[in-house]
Amino acid sequence: MMSPERSSAEESIWQDLEVLAVSKRLARSVSQKLKKKNVKSDEEDAKGVSLNCLNLYGRGGGCKVGAEMGEDFGDRRRSSASEEGKGLKTICGIDETTVECFSYGVRERFWKKNNRKYLELEESVRNSRMHIFLPDDILEMCLVRLPxxxxxxxxxxxxxxxxxxTTQRFLQMRREGLYQNPWLFxxxxxxxxxxxxxxxxxxxxQDHWSRIESDVLKGRFMFSVMSIHEEVYIVGGRSTLTNNYGRMGSSVKTHKGILVFSPLAxxxxxxxxxxxxxxxxxxxxxxxxxDFPTLPSHQNRQERRFHRSRIGGVSDVYEDPHRLSVRRQLRFSADESEASYLTVKKHQRLTRQMNGINSKRFVLIAIGGIxxxxxxxxxxxxYDSATNAWAEIQRLPLDFGVVCSGVICNGIFYAYSENDKLAGYxxxxxxxxxxQTSPIPPRVHDFYPKLVCCKHRLFMLSVSWCEGDGQIGRRNKAVRKLWELDLMYLTWTEVSVHPDAPMDWNATFVADRxxxxxxxxxxxxxxxxxFFTVFDVAKDExxxxxxxxxxxTHELDASSxxxxxxxxxxx
Incomplete structure (x- = not known):
């Protein structure tokens, strides 16, 4: 007779074999049924989790299927039948729901490998999750550092x-963080x-050129530009008029309008x-x-054309030295200008509130021209940016001549005339x-000097003749020189010589920092x-x-x- 322990062991083995056979039949039948069913919904396909698995996982069952179906059920299958039954029993249990979970996992593994759309969908979902959870402040810190x-x-x-x-906060961060690079327009x-x-x-x-199409400036020429606060101001100019048939006529229109171009926006x-x-x-x-004086204070001075001069840092007033006439004029006009002064002050305060606390006030001056x-x-x-209004200023000094160049430096608008005279507003x-300066830099008559301000220093570029470097029999040549004005002693000093020959009589020079x-x-x-050249005034070179x-320039005309x-x- 067999011992009771052995009989019970054999009985348990037979029970396991019966369960394994039943589980195989169930798996075969369930897989056939699943082939006839439609594909699950898009949400379940994207997540890769069956409802039965979620129920088992939520109740603490033995299902190991993750949220992204990261575990491969094919790797858990064993080669022998006993190992397969053991793995099946360990992973999903022995009930019908567990068999369905196992079959669905095997089927989905095969479906994922052979479906490219699912892989693309999974990749897009993964990428979208990366951007959704990125905070705005970190995103700004990344974008503000881009060229x-x-x-x-x-x-x-x-x-x-x-x-x-495009917000003011972003532009301020970019400006204060010194992430900006020089651009020439x-x-x-x-x-x-x-x-x-x-x-x-x-x-x-980056040494890279870009072209910007602008319908606003088509047909407009002979205008001046000035830049401040990441914007370019186009002042005045002319445009050719058209007749009734749409053809370009011979008459021209002189503009007094101002256009503002923002390259960032x-x-x-x-x-x-x-x-x-x-x-x-x-x-x-x-x-x-x-606290800059308002426009009415400038408007009251527009008719005073005194001959003022400065020689060696000393200011002299000829004609009405005690300014008695000016006092009488101001006394009679004080009552009239008080009302307009208060109105401008109120408008200035409201404009500053609308533009924001970080907005900086500036003035734009236009003199001379045709x-x-x-x-x-x-x-x-x-022009005052706080009031968005223009006011006339005092006219240029008598016998000054036609102004050909000018720049603002240290609160003074320096203007240079064709008669080699210098004045400051x-x-x-x-x-x-x-x-009155000394000595006056020599220049060729056809080349007008150009004033520029760089780092609170006043410079002038002029073309003069060079006497052949001191060699006998060598022909003279024209060179462009850079001069600096000592604002204390009003003397010009030669700084450097431009390497190129002065072929352009309308050469343009701009400075910043x-x-x-x-x-x-x-x-x-x-x-x-x-030819584009650059000079660094901070270096000793x-x-x-x-x-x-x-x-x-290969596409442009000579008129450019x-x-x-x-x-x-x-x-």
Whole structure:
């Protein structure tokens, strides 16, 4: 007879074999039924989890299926029948629900390997989860460090990125974090004899040119530009009128309107127009404090054209030295201007509140230029960003001549005339001062000097003759020199010599921070050439270096050399 222990062991073995056979039959039948059923819903397919598995997992059952179906059931199968039954019993149990879970897992593993759409869907879901949980402040910190070209591309990703990168907070972070690079914007391109309106932008750090289409500037020429606060201001100019048949006529219109171009937002807007139409005016822009005198104070001084001079740092007032007439004029006009003063103050306060606390106040000055009937102008106007209004300023000094260049430096608007005279307009006090310097830098008559301000230092570029470097029999040549004015002793000092020959009589020079850029365009042998050079005033070196040569002028006409104007921004 067999022992009772052995009989019980054999009985348990037979029971396990019966269960294994039943589980195989159930698995075979369930798999056949699943083949006839439709595919599960999209949500279950994306998650890869069956409802039965979730119920078992929630009640603490033995199902090991993860949320992403990361475990492969095929790896858990054993080679022998006993190991397969043991694995089946360990993983899913022995009831019908467990068998269904096992069959569904095997089927889905096969389905995932052979379905590319599921793999693409799973990849997109994984990528979307990465962006959903990224905080806005971290996203701003990443986007603020991008170069301008990459930032423009990032704005096309979604509306959220576009909104984050156009707020005032984002622009302030970019400005204060010193993530900006110098950009040169060239205006005044002429093609086929007409102003095309194209803007050529040059990234100095990346050595890359970009072209911006602008319908606003089509047909407009002889305007001046000035940049401040990541924006470019287009002042005055002319445009050719068209007749009733749509053809270009011979008459021209002189503008007094101001256009504002924002490269970061790729947008255009208008501000208040000037009081007089001007083409090719001399413009300057400068930031001012919140307590800057309002426009009526400048308007009261516009008729005072005293001969003021400054020699060696001493100011003398000829004609009415005690300013008695001025006191009488101010006494009679005090009551009239008080009401307008309070109105401007109230409007200024409301405008500052609307623009925000971080908005900086600035003034824009336009003097000289050519009027509507081609007459040279000696008048000037000033624009206040706090009030969005223009006011006339005191006219240029008598016998000053036609102004050809000007720049704002340390609160003074310096203007240079064709008669080699220098004058300064005190922006805060509102009057002109004649400045006598020594020695006057020599220059060639056809090349007008250009004033630039760089790091609170006043420079002038002029073309003069060089006497063959002291060698006998060597021909003289024209060179472009950089001069600096000592603001204390009013003396000019030669700083450096430009390496290129002065082929462009309308060369443009712009400066910002420590960098001084020169843009020259000229036509030679039937081709328009361009040269971009830069000079760093902070370094001890007195040499210029080329940053770009002949990159974008092969499509432009020779008229672009005369019509060109350049603005410099850090973006």
């Amino acid at each position: 301008l070209a990459s930032l423009m591309t990032a704005r096309l990703v979604c509306k959220k990125w576009k909104h984050l990168t 060239l205006f005044g391109a002429v093609k086929d004899g007409c102003s095309s309106g194209e803007i050529h932008a040059y990234d100095v750090s 790729r947008s255009w807007r208008k501000i208040a127009s000037m009081r007089h139409a001007r083409s090719m005016p001399i413009v300057g822009v400068s930031e001012v404090s919140s 009027g509507s009937v081609d007459e040279p102008l000696d008048s000037g106007e000033i 005190d922006i805060e006090r509102g009057f002109w001062i004649g400045i 420590n960098l001084l850029f020169g843009v020259e365009m000229f036509k030679i042998f039937g081709q328009v050439l361009d 007195t040499t210029w270096r080329h940053v770009s040569r002949n990159q974008m 050399c005369i019509n060109k104007t350049v603005a410099l921004l850090h973006l």
